[in-house]
Amino acid sequence: MDQAKKQAFLGRLSRALGRDSIPTSVTPFDFSKGPQETMYSDLSHEQVVQMFKTEAERLGTKLIEVDASQVGQALVDEIVARGGGSVVYPKSAEVETYGLEAAFQQLGEDQATFYQWDATKGREANINVAKDSNIGITFPILGIAETATVIQPSTEESGRSLGLLPLTHISVLREDTIHPRMTQTMAELAKIYRNDPAKFPTNVVHISGPSNTADIELVRVVGVHGPINVTFILVK
Amino acid sequence: MSNILYDTRPFKTRVNDVLANDFKVKAIQTAQDVFYEKRKAVVDQVAEWEEFRQESADLRDHVLANLDYYLNQFAENAEKAGAHVHFAADDKEATAICMEVLRAKEAKMVVKSKTMVSEEIGLNHELIEAGIEVNETDLAEFILQTADFDPPSHIVVPALHFERNRIRDTFAKKLGYEGTENPEEMTRFVRRYIRDRFLRADVGFTGCNFGVAETGTITIVSNEGNGRMASSMPKTQIALMGMERLVPDFASLDVMMEMLIRSSVGAKISNYFSMITGPAREGEADGPEELHIVIIDNRRSGILGGDFEEMLRCIRCGACMNICPVYRHITGHGYGSIYPGPMGAVLTPLLVGYEEAGDLPYASTLCGECWEHCPVKIPLHELLLKHRQVIADKLQMRPALERSIFHTVAGVFANSFLFDMGTKMGAIGMKLMSNNGHMADWTKVLPVVGGWVKAKDMGLLKMSKFRDEYAKHVAQKGKEK
Numbered sequence: 001m002d003q004a005k006k007q008a009f010l011g012r013l014s015r016a017l018g019r020d021s022i023p024t025s026v027t028p029f030d031f032s033k034g035p036q037e038t039m040y041s042d043l044s045h046e047q048v049v050q051m052f053k054t055e056a057e058r059l060g061t062k063l064i065e066v067d068a069s070q071v072g073q074a075l076v077d078e079i080v081a082r083g084g085g086s087v088v089y090p091k092s093a094e095v096e097t098y099g100l101e102a103a104f105q106q107l108g109e110d111q112a113t114f115y116q117w118d119a120t121k122g123r124e125a126n127i128n129v130a131k132d133s134n135i136g137i138t139f140p141i142l143g144i145a146e147t148a149t150v151i152q153p154s155t156e157e158s159g160r161s162l163g164l165l166p167l168t169h170i171s172v173l174r175e176d177t178i179h180p181r182m183t184q185t186m187a188e189l190a191k192i193y194r195n196d197p198a199k200f201p202t203n204v205v206h207i208s209g210p211s212n213t214a215d216i217e218l219v220r221v222v223g224v225h226g227p228i229n230v231t232f233i234l235v236k
Numbered sequence: 237m238s239n240i241l242y243d244t245r246p247f248k249t250r251v252n253d254v255l256a257n258d259f260k261v262k263a264i265q266t267a268q269d270v271f272y273e274k275r276k277a278v279v280d281q282v283a284e285w286e287e288f289r290q291e292s293a294d295l296r297d298h299v300l301a302n303l304d305y306y307l308n309q310f311a312e313n314a315e316k317a318g319a320h321v322h323f324a325a326d327d328k329e330a331t332a333i334c335m336e337v338l339r340a341k342e343a344k345m346v347v348k349s350k351t352m353v354s355e356e357i358g359l360n361h362e363l364i365e366a367g368i369e370v371n372e373t374d375l376a377e378f379i380l381q382t383a384d385f386d387p388p389s390h391i392v393v394p395a396l397h398f399e400r401n402r403i404r405d406t407f408a409k410k411l412g413y414e415g416t417e418n419p420e421e422m423t424r425f426v427r428r429y430i431r432d433r434f435l436r437a438d439v440g441f442t443g444c445n446f447g448v449a450e451t452g453t454i455t456i457v458s459n460e461g462n463g464r465m466a467s468s469m470p471k472t473q474i475a476l477m478g479m480e481r482l483v484p485d486f487a488s489l490d491v492m493m494e495m496l497i498r499s500s501v502g503a504k505i506s507n508y509f510s511m512i513t514g515p516a517r518e519g520e521a522d523g524p525e526e527l528h529i530v531i532i533d534n535r536r537s538g539i540l541g542g543d544f545e546e547m548l549r550c551i552r553c554g555a556c557m558n559i560c561p562v563y564r565h566i567t568g569h570g571y572g573s574i575y576p577g578p579m580g581a582v583l584t585p586l587l588v589g590y591e592e593a594g595d596l597p598y599a600s601t602l603c604g605e606c607w608e609h610c611p612v613k614i615p616l617h618e619l620l621l622k623h624r625q626v627i628a629d630k631l632q633m634r635p636a637l638e639r640s641i642f643h644t645v646a647g648v649f650a651n652s653f654l655f656d657m658g659t660k661m662g663a664i665g666m667k668l669m670s671n672n673g674h675m676a677d678w679t680k681v682l683p684v685v686g687g688w689v690k691a692k693d694m695g696l697l698k699m700s701k702f703r704d705e706y707a708k709h710v711a712q713k714g715k716e717k
Contacts, residue, residue, distance in 0.1 A: 001311060001321045009323040009533060013304040013479075016541035022304045029298045031487055034291035035284035036494070055504075119521040126521040127469070131435060147505035159522040160468035164461065182493060186486040189511075193451055193486070197316065200451070202516050203468070203523055206509035211461035214501075215376035215393055216419040217263070217400055218270055224375060224427055225434070226461025226508065 040146075040180035048145045049175050049234070055148035061209050062231040071172060072103025074233050075137065082168045082229060084112040085134035090158030091117050094139045094172065119156045127161055136166035136227070140207070142185045143178035149208040150232065151185055153201030160203055169227040171207070174235045182206075238588040239327060239358030242387040243572035247595040251570045260397040264389065264567040267396050271558040274502025275609075282498070292495045293613040296549035299482050303540060306449040306482045307531065314452030317514030319527040327357035330532045334441075334474055335362060337528050341472050343438035345369040347430070349458065349466040350377060351443030352391070352552060353476040353532055355574045356587070359441070360385065371433045373462035378426055379403055382410050389568035391576065392500050392554040397567065430462075440466035440524070444477035445551070446492055447529075450485040453513040454529060457496065457506045464508055473515070473524035479531050480540075480548040492551065495611035500553035535587050544619055547582050549612040554579075556606035556616055562599050571596060578606035578616040582623065590627055597623035656703075663697035670696050 014022055031037065040048070056063045066074045075098075079087055084107065095101065095116070104114050115129045130136065138158055140150035150171045154160045163169045179185050193200045211226030222228060243250055254260060279285050299306055311321045324330035330353075338346070346368060348354065360381075363370045372381040376395035380386045383406045388394030398406075400417040407413035407422065411429065415421045434440075442463055444454040454475050456463035467473050483492060489511075497506050516523030539548055557563045557577025568576035573584040573593065581596040597620045606616040627633045648654045669679045673696060675689045688694060 001315055002323065005323045005325075006308075006311065006321075009325065009479075009531070010304045010308055012325075012533070012537045013307065013540060016537050017301065017304060018541060019304075022308050023302065026302045026305050029295055029484055029488070031291075031491075033294075034491060035287045036490060039284065117521070119519055121521070123521050127435070131431075144505075149505060154516075154520065154523060156517075156519045156521070159520060160464070161522050164464055164468060182490040183487075186490045190450075190486040193513075197313075197451070200317075200513055202317075202512065202514050202520065204511040204513075205464060206505070206511075207507070208505045209507050211459065211507055213375045213423060213460045215374070215379070215395055216398075216403060216422065218267060218393070218396070219419040221420045221423040224423055224460035224462070225373065225430065225465050 036181060036183040039183070043180060045176070045178075048180050049178055051145035051180065052143060052148050052178050053234070055146065056232060059148055059209050061148060062229075063234065064231065065234045065236060067236050068098065071098040071233065071235055072100050075100065075170065075172070076103050076106055078170055078231055078233065079107065079112050079135055082135055082170075082231070086113050086115065086129070086132060087135045087137065088115045088117060088130050088133040088162055088166060089137040090139065090162055091119075092139050092155075092157045098172075117157065117159055117162060119159070126159060127165070130159075130161035130165040133166040135168045135170060136162040136164070137170045137172065138163045140171050140173050141177060142188055143173050143175075144180075144182055144185055144206070145178050146181050147208050148232075149182075149206050151189075152205050152207060154203040154205075155201060160205075163205070163207065164226055167227060168229040168231070169207070169210075170231045170233060172233045172235060238592065239361075240356055240575065240584060240588050241573050241592055243569065244592060245572070247570075247572075247599070250572050251566045254567050254570050255565070257397075259399055260389065260567055260569070261565065263396045263399070265564055267390065267393065268558050268564055271502055275498060275555065275558070276502075278498045278502055278504055282494075288491065288494055289611060289613055292491055292611055293549060295483070295488055295491060296551075296612050299484065300480065300540065300545060300548050303480065303482070306484060307479060309449040310447050310452055310482055311531070312452070313450065314447075314454075314514070314529055317452045318517075319452065319514050319529050322528060322530045324530055324532045324534075326534050327532075330357045330476070330530055330534070331359055331362045333528075333530050334359060334476075335366060337472065337474060338363075338366070338368060338439060341438055343368060343472070345371070345433065345437050346439045346441060347371045347373050347434050347437040347462075347466050347470065348377075348441040349443070349456065349463040350374040351441060351476050352574065353443060353478050354441060355388075356534060357476075357532065359476075371430060371437070373430050373434070373460075373466060375423060375426055375460060378430065379406070382406050387569065388574060389576075390554065391552060391557065391568075391580075394568075397569070434465045434469045437466075437470045439472045439474060440470035442466050442473060442475050444475050444481055444529070445496070446489060447477055447482045448485060448489065448511075449482055451513055453486075453511050455489065456510045456512070457493075457508070458510075459501075459507045461508060464510055467510060467512055468523055471524060472526045472528070473512075474528045474530060475512075476530050476532065479533050479536055496551050496553050499555040499609070499611040539586050543622060544582070544586055546614050547579075547586065547619060549614050550579055550583070551612060552579075553611060555609040555611060559605045559609045561601055561603065561605070566599065571599065578620070579614070582614075582616055582619045585623055590623075590631060590633060594627050594633055597621075597627065659697065659701060660699070663699050663701075666694075666696045667699075
């Protein structure tokens with residue numbers, strides 16, 4: 001950062017605001033006057049999860065609800081339903097927790113081939129697999145009921161490409177991470193940041209369905225640069 | 237000429253050009269109707285909408301009142317996260333910073349997701365001059381680029397004035413497209429065409445919807461996924477950000493997103509909302525290895541702390557143009573600015589000066605619908621009026637004839653005898669120019685009068701006015717007593 005340029009730039013702003021220098025502190029904005037913190041506060045968690053499901057249905061996002069013990073089977077079924085082919089999945093702890101590798105073995109090579117994201121193999125190797133994959137699997141950390149949104153951080157174990165480059169993106173989300181609004185999920189993200197800024201994920205993406213556009217005569221077309229199909233698997 | 241204006245012909249010439257293009261005008265009218273219904277449906281669901289509007293306006297004002305503090309905090313935290321932060325006073329500095337990064341990276345090809353600021357600084361022109369291949373990746377902007385950078389007609393959906401056949405023909409001619417005019421087929425074609433470029437590009441340019449001061453995070457809203465691609469695939473990312481686009485913290489993003497998406501496209505949320513905090517860390521296998529954030533003033537600091545400061549609340553949703561009766565008829569191209577509609581009519585003169593854009597504040601009926609639909613409560617109609625006051629009173633830029641007419645009118649309106657006589661003479665005059673109770677056709681060619689009677693049936697002033705009738709009524713009552 002060019003300090004002289006920065007000082008000149010910020011100095012112009014201070015002067016426009018009628019002061020000589022940048023204030024050392026600012027009274028934080030008071031969010032308590034806004035409506036967002038109390039909205040949906042009377043809903044039970046079951047009702048919040050139901051709101052997520054209703055919204056996903058309204059948006060046309062495919063939703064499958066299973067117990068933790070059925071995640072492997074549900075994924076296998078969904079991989080087949082989405083046409084199989086090459087599947088890329090992350091190196092995250094959930095793979096073991098849900099026993100996914102054993103489940104994937106049910107499928108023969110003619111049905112599906114699997115690649116586990118491996119950052120140690122470098123950029124090109126991983127992106128090259130992901131770009132030609134039919135299906136990418138990820139494990140988002142939070143969900144928003146009001147908009148049927150999943151929140152996906154990128155990490156060494158699970159890169160940006162997994163939920164972006166393949167034609168179909170399957171997200172596996174735990175129901176106990178679903179909150180009513182972005183109000184609560186932003187608070188959770190702020191907690192993660194404040195806990196250790198140096199470890200905060202460099203990319204956190206909110207995903208609310210398949211990519212789409214209405215740029216040609218306002219006709220809605222699903223599938224532009226991101227995935228064309230999206231499935232959410234909710235884990236009870 | 238400023239990069240902000242793409243058409244500097246006289247206002248009336250621009251408008252007449254637009255009015256002659258039926259498809260363009262109808263496309264904008266349909267878009268207004270569609271966006272109106274969609275926005276209304278999602279806003280009606282939020283009982284707390286007005287509270288949210290007030291909170292958003294307050295939040296934006298809070299940021300503006302402390303902009304030096306928050307911008308400093310943002311820059312420091314973005315650097316801590318590993319980003320390179322640059323400050324650019326104007327368009328030239330901003331493009332110079334970008335070109336320097338590109339040179340250092342020996343970049344030959346770039347991809348761009350939507351960024352209004354890049355239009356503002358004329359980045360594409362510089363890139364092409366330097367022999368760098370530019371790829372706009374937003375579908376609408378890709379269409380405009382393929383059509384030799386045809387100017388945008390809307391801020392959110394800029395290629396609305398292209399009908400599908402014309403898009404097909406353009407793609408066929410320029411890109412060898414062989415498919416039909418089906419929007420889905422053409423979109424798939426563009427997906428394949430651009431996908432390859434996303435993967436090969438040296439640098440990805442993005443905009444920034446909101447920068448977060450507490451964390452140094454930049455955020456990108458997109459539906460097509462091009463914002464995600466441009467910030468994930470190339471090894472270098474350059475994010476361009478207008479200096480006022482800040483919020484204090486993550487909690488603010490909740491409030492701003494509540495307003496932005498509902499107001500812009502009439503949905504509860506965009507398909508994608510990315511929060512990017514620094515470049516990819518060592519050990520990550522994708523994402524930018526280098527992230528540059530270019531913070532741009534370009535005459536915004538002249539707005540801060542002044543009579544037009546409320547304009548800096550703007551979050552570029554386009555709700556004001558989706559409701560504006562003037563925009564409905566003259567479309568984005570009537571304004572000749574990359575910022576059209578009511579927000580553009582207020583902002584453009586502030587960014588380029590009255591000399592070049594002094595006609596824009598007059599492209600309004602001052603009805604106030606724009607303000608009512610604005611998610612951050614910018615009193616656009618009042619700011620437009622304020623512009624007119626500056627132009628007429630302070631700068632004396634209006635024609636001498638107009639000044640003397642208004643001077644005379646003010647004298648007449650202030651004197652009841654002259655007013656009475658004036659309206660009587662008006663009634664007599666209109667009667668002389670009438671035909672069967674309407675203004676005669678030949679009056680359309682008269683100066684001043686023609687401007688009024690060409691577009692509507694004016695009716696005629698009555699010889700006996702309300703005041704005469706009322707006086708008669710009072711006299712009658714008196715007699716009855």
